[in-house]
Amino acid sequence: MFNEDKSKELGKLEAQHEFEMQEMERKREKDEKARKEKEMRSRGDNLQSSGILIFIVFLLIALISISTNFDIIAQSSENTRSMAKTGTEGTIIKVPMSIADSLESLLQTELPDTERVDILIALIKEIKGKDPERAMQLADSSRSLAKKAGYKYGTGASLNETAVLCINRSEFDKAESYCREAMIVFDAMTKEAKGNTITLAKTGIAKTENVLGMVFDYKSNYDIAIRHYLNSLKIYEETGNKKGIASSLNNIGVFYIYQKDNDSALDYFLRSLAILKELGNKRAVASNSINIGIIYIRKGKYAEAIQYFIQSLEVLEELGSKREIADCLGNIGAVYQKWENYDMALKYHQRSLEMAEELGNRDGMAVSMMEIGRIYDILGDHSKAVHQFQKSLSISKE
Secondary structure, eight states: OOOHHHHHHHTOOOOOOHHHHHHHHHHHHHHHTGGGGGGGGGOTTSOOOOHHHHHHHHHHHHHHOOOSOTTSOOOOGGGOHHHHTOSSTTOOOOOOOOHHHHHHHHHTSOOOHHHHHHHHHHHHHHHTTTOHHHHHHHHHHHHHHHHHHTOHHHHHHHHHHHHHHHHHTTOHHHHHHHHHHHHHHHHHHHHHOOTHHHHHHHHHHHHHHHHHHHHHHHTTOHHHHHHHHHHHHHHHHHHTOHHHHHHHHHHHHHHHHHTTOHHHHHHHHHHHHHHHHHHTOHHHHHHHHHHHHHHHHHTTOHHHHHHHHHHHHHHHHHHTOHHHHHHHHHHHHHHHHHTTOHHHHHHHHHHHHHHHHHHTOHHHHHHHHHHHHHHHHHTTOHHHHHHHHHHHHHHHTO
16 A cells, blocks of 8 residues: 555645745845945844846856756755766866755855845755755744744745745644744735735745645645635746646645545646746755655556656655655566565665665654564565554554
């Protein structure tokens, strides 16, 4: 049996248009208030302008050859060792820094508070799949600094990122609380903002609606969840935010998975996947492919399911997203169970368990142990089966 709860987490995408909008706003503010550049550090209600952030963007382009959107995931040097070895023989090849390393380095420099908040948020998005504890520490710092600086957009964005991290910890009430606080901030921005700043505030509201949908989805309050998802989708469509549209479409697909409406779910996932491929977002494509694989399992199309899972696994391993890798391994194991290839099923579930243990993911451990127990039971090794069931039950009660 495959694990929908674990796979569901992979389907939660964030709206990545935010950073681009911030750049546009800073350039506008710089043109309008060039005479007051020295005062910008202490003026938090404005989305401040600075040539430093523009320099940061071009620096990252030079280092890692990606778009100016910090949220587009590029291959790190750790994941592209074979590429680093190519080139003219005898030539020393400089391996580019990863996005996370570049952002960490920028945090060591002197920056206005608003720009430091922006970089913290970008770093949270980059590392939350690999190092969730560090990501939470950064989220705490980002919220505190944004509030201190009076940086409203940064405050709301930091609250939303904290909410997503709480969801990943199954702390749903905390996540909802952070979302409610973020909504208040963004609502206030819309009443005060003009021009592009209004669009930026609306993007923040759409992101918050999306995260709230996730919260209620996990709480099994599906009527409320779908309302938030549809609100998010409407705003993203109004603002032309393709990344946000893809995120909302995917989450609506997840909603229909839990309503057991496989055809509707598949339709939303495929619509989302088409946009994500257009955008070139590897991580999001991998996450969406997991959900499509789940639908094909439900439809009994196991060959199609495992094809999507394996494609997703290859990308996730390249990106080093351990939590998502563990989830994907478990789903591949589920397909082999359906095929009654229990040796292969056991292999993948054990790999998933080992990674869940490494990450300290107790829920993931419990699910993997349960599946391993079921396989041992089918194979007639009842003592091992009971042992795994007992361990799974013990963890589930914690």
